[in-house]
Amino acid sequence: xxxxxxxxxYLFRKEGQNVTLSCEQNLNHDAMYWYRQDPGQGLRLIYYSxxxxxxxxxxxxxxxxxxxxxxxSFPLTVTSAQKNPTAFYLCASSxxxxxSGANVLTFGAGSRLTVL
Amino acid sequence: AQKITQTQPGMFVQEKEAVTLDCTYxxxxxxxxxxxxxxPSSGEMIxxxxxxxxxxxxxTEGRYxxxxxxxxxxxxxxxxxxxxxDSAMYFCAMREGRGRKLTxxxxxxxxxxx
Numbered sequence: 001x002x003x004x005x006x007x008x009x010y011l012f013r014k015e016g017q018n019v020t021l022s023c024e025q026n027l028n029h030d031a032m033y034w035y036r037q038d039p040g041q042g043l044r045l046i047y048y049s050x051x052x053x054x055x056x057x058x059x060x061x062x063x064x065x066x067x068x069x070x071x072x073s074f075p076l077t078v079t080s081a082q083k084n085p086t087a088f089y090l091c092a093s094s095x096x097x098x099x100s101g102a103n104v105l106t107f108g109a110g111s112r113l114t115v116l
Numbered sequence: 117a118q119k120i121t122q123t124q125p126g127m128f129v130q131e132k133e134a135v136t137l138d139c140t141y142x143x144x145x146x147x148x149x150x151x152x153x154x155x156p157s158s159g160e161m162i163x164x165x166x167x168x169x170x171x172x173x174x175x176t177e178g179r180y181x182x183x184x185x186x187x188x189x190x191x192x193x194x195x196x197x198x199x200x201x202d203s204a205m206y207f208c209a210m211r212e213g214r215g216r217k218l219t220x221x222x223x224x225x226x227x228x229x230x
Contacts (some may be wrong), residue, residue, distance in 0.1 A: 031216045033217065033218075035220075040223075041222055041223070042120075042122075042207055042220040042221055042222045042223050043161075043207070043209075043220040044220075045217055045218075045219070048216065048217050050216055058217065088159060090159075090161060092161070094216065096216075102149055102166045102168065103149065103211050103216055103218070104151070104163050104166060105151075105161075105163070105218060106163070107160055107161035107162075108160075109158070109159065109160050110159045110160065112159075
């Protein structure tokens with residue numbers, strides 16, 4: 001079945017450590033995204049990529065980095081520079097559909113990061 | 117200014133009744149898209165319905181319909197015949213222009229009572 005796989009599902013990190021969250025899709029979608037969700041709140045865009053080897057900052061990119069070396073993969077690194085990294089991280093991918101451009105995002109199951 | 121506003125943080129609805137979730141948006145683009153997603157307690161985001169700014173008819177998908185009032189910049193979601201499985205967070209989102217990124221509102225939590 002086609003979909004998006006995020007790993008790990010749960011991750012614990014000590015302060016000062018970098019961690020990398022994996023996101024893989026087999027939907028042949030061209031665009032991929034990383035969102036952050038804090039408890040009881042909406043999603044905020046961290047980074048997105050429309051094609052391989054290219055990506056753009058979202059609204060809260062500070063303290064994060066990404067790469068897009070393959071169409072299927074879009075890993076997110078949470079660096080020690082991110083002051084409050086404890087959150088739920090959601091990866092998504094999309095393809096433009098129809099004349100009106102319904103850019104429907106398909107999401108992974110998420111990764112929950114806790115900083116100890 | 118908030119681009120997507122959901123003013124109802126939470127609401128109860130009786131099983132089998134209809135419920136309307138409010139969403140207002142702010143954009144200067146003529147071309148944009150509006151989306152609704154459902155997030156159960158498991159955390160995954162499930163796409164429900166889409167409305168393009170040039171679509172003249174309100175979108176419908178099964179028990180979901182989108183009440184699109186362009187002049188008022190509102191895109192309310194109507195869930196008919198609520199079921200216990202509809203209990204979840206619901207998010208309204210917008211794509212502006214021909215861009216690819218979506219901006220999300222703060223969400224509304226719905227709890228369906230038996």
